[in-house]
Amino acid sequence: MTTSNRLAYAQARLQARHGRRPTDDRWRLLEATSDLAGYLQAARSTSLRPWVVHLAAEAGTHRIERSLRRDWRTYVAEIAAWIPRPWRPAALWLGTLPDLPFFVHLARSEPAPRWMLEDPALAPLAQTDIERRAEALAATVLAGIAEPIREGAIPVDVWLRAWAERWPTEDPAGGVALERVRRAFHTHIATILAEPLDHPPGPALRRSIAERFTMAFRRESGRITAVFAHLGLMALDVERLRGGLVLRALFPDPAERPQWA
Secondary structure, three states, rough: OOOOHHHHHHHHHHHHHHHHHHHHHHHHHHOOOOOOOHHHHHOOOOHHHHHHHHOOOOOOOHHHHHHHHHHHHHHHHEEEEEEEEHHHHHHHHHHHHHHHHHHHHHHHHOOHHHHHOOOOOOOOOOOHHHHHHHHOOOOOOOOHHHHHHHHOOOHHHHHHHHHHHOOOOOOOOHHHHHHHHHHHHHHHHHHHHOOOOOOOOOOOHHHHHHHHHHHHHHHHHOOOOHHHHHHHHHHHHHHHHHHHHHHHHHHHOHHOOOOOO
């Protein structure tokens, strides 16, 4: 299959998924649900179903986080398999997005919180011995950005530079459009890294980022930029879903939830 045919195939499948994404009205109905059981039930009636179908109403926050991180990597790998082979490393790099806040925390030699030590996926990386931790981080997909982060580089810049290094040099595929999408990812990631465990981006910022991704998805139809724009939109949806799930798991009583919620 030629490059153009592969991208046309990917675009057709992504277009269908794009059309099934929850609308603003659907999100508002979902977020009006007060408890976790109701939220899960409502989410299962939307295109978010694959992300929550295996979660129980008794799921704790760590179980939710692990599930979403795993499902995100699976989703990105599925999309990457549709596109031309030279672009697959760049697509797969986006699969590391949910791991970035934790990786940055550990790469900076910060003390590992107890919940990290109890997380089966993160515990091997959250070594209390800094040298052993560095060795563990060096064995991960994100290994190449560990040293710059330790030396004080801005994590989002380092991560995006590593992403751009995975773009095929012989196939620029619309550098200006790719740069716009890169800037949208920069805004999203910088916000998440600023407060990775507190709260998600506010509605206005999320809407602004989504508009940029949506514009790129429509304008760059049939090009690799549209694939990345779709993954950007899905990252926003999964982050928003995560916020809704974790909030209800942490605060079953709506009266006790933070004001930003």
